[in-house]
């Protein structure tokens with residue numbers, strides 16, 4: 001069977017660490033969407049690793065790692081990542097499998113991303129500029145290049161005709177660029193990637209499931225960045241919800257058993273777009289400093305705010321979450337008061353639902369206030385060791401959203417985890 005692990009907020013919920021903690025229970029970890037816009041941080045043995053496209057099971061020797069068809073792959077970025085991970089002694093050639101149907105991010109996709117964001121001016125999404133949106137646009141527009149195309153004899157022809165369209169687009173944006181700066185590294189990376197196992201991953205995964213192997217489907221970004229249900233147009237270009245695991249790996253819905261939903265004890269967001277509980281004040285700055293809230297991929301400072309239950313309930317509904325995982329609860333230590341938004345007031349009406357456009361009218365978050373907690377949570381390993389005020393906060397959250405919180409992460413290291 002397949003379990004899914006994904007983020008319930010605007011990304012950066014700490015998925016990398018949780019997948020790493022869950023991996024010993026699984027034979028396979030498979031990424032199902034997104035690309036190098038993701039930055040999954042893992043910490044163990046005093047070292048920190050950031051993975052962008054490679055599944056987070058890569059540091060476990062027994063684990064098969066699959067990059068699914070729903071992922072978009074930048075060969076240059078993947079090569080760098082493989083080189084770094086290989087330097088730690090991991091045998092990537094043995095454990096990494098790449099779907100032949102995953103789409104390829106070309107150098108011109110990155111240029112088009114930059115040109116289109118620059119063109120949007122004040123309305124820019126705040127993209128990671130990794131070429132994600134133009135690559136998915138080509139996929140949906142039926143003109144993309146797939147990893148399997150790298151192996152075909154007419155690869156160069158296909159590449160040139162795709163690039164010719166991108167050049168027209170770049171000209172229409174009046175965007176200045178020099179493709180020659182990017183192409184040598186791209187072609188070198190393409191040759192490098194060809195050495196890895198490029199497979200028909202839907203057969204591969206279904207065969208493993210049939211043989212009784214346990215698969216963990218790993219999502220990237222978060223539910224509120226989903227192309228259909230996120231805060232559109234300030235979203236990423238893929239389905240980040242559980243349904244994305246079916247289309248991004250080729251697995252049937254009835255194969256999915258558990259859905260682990262990860263949320264931070266507060267909220268963050270990078271890039272532009274609505275953020276109802278944002279704290280653009282000292283509290284927000286304190287959250288950013290204590291939580292080290294800077295993008296793992298871009299280094300950008302993250303916007304910060306209190307936990308938002310209407311969006312969390314929405315995310316749990318969309319994903320069919322069975323198990324909740326709360327991360328970074330240790331960051332809230334030292335706050336005198338901790339606030340949680342339970343509902344919104346929109347034009348003097350109270351609601352727990354997410355409006356069509358969060359930016360329309362005045363959306364006022366309604367907060368419940370809890371007494372803060374202190375102490376070094378990161379050394380605690382049992383729920384009952386946690387401060388009583390923290391448990392009151394967590395009991396409230398569980399009651400409000402109706403799903404148990406099974407795992408509480410109290411620090412970045414693998415060991416700093418409380419399983420209930």
Ligand code: IMP
Nearest residue numbers: 011012037038126127128235236270271
């Ligand atoms: P894109 O996916 O690079 O096109 O970016 C679209 C939006 O999603 C921007 O607001 C990004 O900051 C955000 N985003 C993309 N990937 C991540 C992620 O892994 N974590 C958090 N935000 C992300």
